[in-house]
Amino acid sequence: MKKSIVSTLVLVCICAVMAVLLAITNAITAPTIKANEDKAANEALLEVMPNGEGFEKVDLSAYTLPATVTEVFKETKGGYVVKMTTTGYSSGMVIMCGVNPDGTISGTVCLSSSETLGHEKTFGAGFTGKDAASVDAVDTISGATKTTQAYKNAVKDALNTAIILGGGSVDLRDEAQILNDNLSAALPAAEGKFTKLFITEIIEADCFDAVYTADNGAGKVFVTENDGYEGNTCYTAVDKNGNVTKTTYWEEALAAYNILTASTVEIIDLKAYEGLPTALTSAKRTATGNYILTLNAAGYGINGGSEYHPASGQYILVMVSLTKEGKIIDTLTLSQAESTGIGDACADEKFYGQFDGKTAEDYKNIDAISGATITTNGYLKAIERAFECVTILEGGAANE
Numbered sequence: 517m518k519k520s521i522v523s524t525l526v527l528v529c530i531c532a533v534m535a536v537l538l539a540i541t542n543a544i545t546a547p548t549i550k551a552n553e554d555k556a557a558n559e560a561l562l563e564v565m566p567n568g569e570g571f572e573k574v575d576l577s578a579y580t581l582p583a584t585v586t587e588v589f590k591e592t593k594g595g596y597v598v599k600m601t602t603t604g605y606s607s608g609m610v611i612m613c614g615v616n617p618d619g620t621i622s623g624t625v626c627l628s629s630s631e632t633l634g635h636e637k638t639f640g641a642g643f644t645g646k647d648a649a650s651v652d653a654v655d656t657i658s659g660a661t662k663t664t665q666a667y668k669n670a671v672k673d674a675l676n677t678a679i680i681l682g683g684g685s686v687d688l689r690d691e692a693q694i695l696n697d698n699l700s701a702a703l704p705a706a707e708g709k710f711t712k713l714f715i716t717e718i719i720e721a722d723c724f725d726a727v728y729t730a731d732n733g734a735g736k737v738f739v740t741e742n743d744g745y746e747g748n749t750c751y752t753a754v755d756k757n758g759n760v761t762k763t764t765y766w767e768e769a770l771a772a773y774n775i776l777t778a779s780t781v782e783i784i785d786l787k788a789y790e791g792l793p794t795a796l797t798s799a800k801r802t803a804t805g806n807y808i809l810t811l812n813a814a815g816y817g818i819n820g821g822s823e824y825h826p827a828s829g830q831y832i833l834v835m836v837s838l839t840k841e842g843k844i845i846d847t848l849t850l851s852q853a854e855s856t857g858i859g860d861a862c863a864d865e866k867f868y869g870q871f872d873g874k875t876a877e878d879y880k881n882i883d884a885i886s887g888a889t890i891t892t893n894g895y896l897k898a899i900e901r902a903f904e905c906v907t908i909l910e911g912g913a914a915n916e
Contacts, residue, residue: 605663705734711729724738807838
């Protein structure tokens, strides 16, 4: 019994001595370890702010900053180094960017990423010396659009962060949020939920660039970019009772509202026609004689494929509305599975919107998708098929 007590006391003493020794060791080595950690951190900070003299981590809890921002360090002379995590072709791209007190970029570097092509490793050098007005002027790398655009956006986030921390004000809303806020302001009864309207009728007034309909049926908002009266984008709403909420373009908006509201369609039996392209999956005709066609476009998903970007095996689904004379009213990419960051630009209105107003004579006069020739050509072929369909549906002969 005594031996057991003695053994226990010895063990307790040993543990106590070890704890004291560890505490002493830690007290001696902790400053050295911290100094080494600080040195390593400062080396990373100095890479993007070479003239920095000292850095202090900023407490971000009191600020509303871009969602990409994870850490910020303030330099002794007033600049900031911003660390961000963003998504390019893949998620988890970590970028560090230095911002001088005058609002110019002192340097930027990608600390880590899972991008496939590696352009992000050297892309940052092009931003040194740039300010908020010149970031977009840095050339986007062809074939790596998603990666380089994410990098640009991160640099903008760093610049905005510096402004906010310096006491300034920045609108952090993205384009979609700004659009929705403006639509909601024009038509509050929509409760913030809108869908862009696919246009199937000719609107005589050409002043409208887009029309959005309230998901709850509260009305429509007609959008005019670069408004000639007010010098900016104009949002004119017409509620479900036909009341116009803004005086600018009210007559045109009301006339367009009445045309679109009265529009009706009938489904066309494709079996009743010979020679229709196999790309055509459905067709409708409006009461005014316009056509709404849905077609498969054989882009990269069907005709492409490589070791780095395998083909998806899926068509691009395109919807086109045309007059019976063969003029495109509206175009929309309904679905696609093209290469991420390259061919998937076919789902961007900046691409498919180019076909609006085109005819069989000039539909090829559009800007192709950079680095995505197969996708572009497949889309063009689908548009060509749409014109052929209208000819046949109007009683003409199929192309040989």
